Amino acid sequence: MILYMSLIESEQDRSKFETIYMDYRGLMFYIARDILGNDSDAEDAVQEAFLKIIKNIDRIDLSECHKTKLYIVIIVRRTAIDIYRRKRKSDNNVPFDENYIDEGCEDVSAGEQIENTLDKLDLVNAMAGLPDRYRDVILLKYYNAFSDAEIAKTLETTESNVRKLLERAKKRLVREYEKGGTVQ
Amino acid sequence: MTITEEMLYENAEKAAILYLDKTDAEYQSENEHVFSGRFERNMRKMIKDQKRSPGQRRFISIMQKAAIVLLIALAGAFATTMSVKAYREEFINFIKRTTHRATNIEYRIGDVEYCEVDLNKTAFGYLPQGFEITEQKIGDEEAFYTIRNSDGGTLYIDLYVVTDTTVGVLSINTENTEVSYPTINGEKALLSIETEGLILVCSQRNVICKICGIVSEQDAVRIAENISLCFEKEQ
Incomplete structure (x- = not known):
């Protein structure tokens, strides 16, 4: 029974991931591009954000659409900021006011x-x-x-x-x- | 009026929606972005990976942390140094050493009612419903079984014979797992449970059994209890 439940959970998780991908990738891209300033880095940020989302997929409840959206917006924004920081590290710039x-x-x-x-x-x-x-x-x-x-x-x-x-x-x-x- | 925790909870939903609406509004006028081929390929791969059998995908993770069992030939004539009496007084020693990341177990015949075993005649008296052996590789001193069900669930059962000239050394990554030592068929066993599955290591006489996969603790113990080994002759 535990095995069965485990598979069901995973099925739900798989469906959840695809739904998030289809529904939010556009928004995620624009948020990331706003921070990073170019399409290529923004796509990298979206991809990196999805990897983080996969790891935390159990935290997402699609029936709570605003909570899901907020969580995704925060994840992608933070990911984009991290990428921005990594790219600017050599210039000693402190982007935004994230200190x-x-x-x-x-x-x-x-x-x-x-x-x-x-x-x-x-x-x-x-x-x-x-x-x-x-x-x-x-x-x-x-x-x-x-x-x-x-x-x-x-x-x-x-x-x-x-x-x-x-x-x-x-x-x-x-x-x-x-x-x-x-x-x- | 003061700002209390309750007020924060009460107003948080409206604040979140207001913020999200504002975020949506910022990007509403944007043309739909056409993602690059590289991005699409990578995401397809990611989604495909998510679609892979959950059992197998999780099992890969388990196996990366799983037990390593080695049968190491003992130097010297170990057996000949043992008296017949000693052989009959002790069983396989279960020697446990724990570090912050791993639990190492040493199975060593100090003694034993050492028995020859014909692994070809091993029988599994219990497998969880829907599971059946799909692959097996059986040698004189080790046997490997892959057991699957139609939903992609996979279990692996390995058997290792410890002889009077070998020692079984087993190392399990037990970092962030729940470890216990149940008794199975009268012998001390090791059960390591993590969110993605479990590893159960037990022994019958001089045979070590390792069960690994996504299965309940009860099922794993029941599988182990019902493995019937064909011991041929006692020395």
């Missing part, structure tokens, strides 16, 4: 700020408008309901890094919320 862990510390802990009274702005816009690195962890945690370990695996970082990112994302969220966050 997230080295960002300056803020005095008040996110925990304290999160308790501040804030009632005037739109939290949805503030969350959607966060910088990529913060929005990724916030949405993976609070929408996709990933554990810190799962987020770390998805973003190819450490759990400790994820916790720091979440802390800083919340601080940023409070700031944006106060200002009246909008989608950038």
Whole structure:
């Protein structure tokens, strides 16, 4: 029975992979090309992203289309950024603002700020408008309901890094919320 | 009003959809990209690989981590140094050494009710439903069986005879696997389970049996328990 179930699961996984490929490859390509600037590198990024998706295919539930899409968008964007970094490594360029862990510390802990009274702005816009690195962890945690370990695996970082990112994302969220966050 | 964890959970879905809609809108005006032949070929290969029999695909992974069994000729007249009494008092020694990545087992006849065995007469009293032997290669001191079902599920069963002049050395990569030592037919065995399948190593008298594949623990143990070996004569 276990063997049978194992095969069924795999059948589903196989179908899932093809569905993702057909439905999302275009979007994945455009996201990657935006970051990498050319078609060839973008295709490499899409292919690399699919390899990561295969490894994590069990995390994807096609019935949750927005969660699936968000997960795929994050995977391909991160993959494209990694490729960009590898290509620019020799130039010592730091692309984008992905130096997230080295960002300056803020005095008040996110925990304290999160308790501040804030009632005037739109939290949805503030969350959607966060910088990529913060929005990724916030949405993976609070929408996709990933554990810190799962987020770390998805973003190819450490759990400790994820916790720091979440802390800083919340601080940023409070700031944006106060200002009246909008989608950038 | 404060931003609580509950608020983050409540608003996350809308935020995700807003972000995804914005992302879609950015690329809506793009012409449909025609992927290069290289990309299409690579992706076809990837999809084809995904379509390959899951059992075989997973099994490749298992085999990469699987056991290596070596029958090494012992230097010197090992057997002649043993007394007849010793032969009858002990059985195959199960010597386990564990490192952080591997579990090594040494099967050595220190003794034994050493028996000749005719591997050609081996019978499998139990195979999971739908499975049958599709290939077999049987020699004097080792036998290899490939057992398949119609859904592409594959099991491999290897038998190795440890003689009075050989020692069976087995090394299993047990990193990130769940290892246990069940008793099968009165002998200590090793069971290594990972997400992709399992490896069971057990012994009957002086024959080591290795079962490897995608099968439940219960089925693997039942297969092992029901392997009937034809021991011919005791020394």
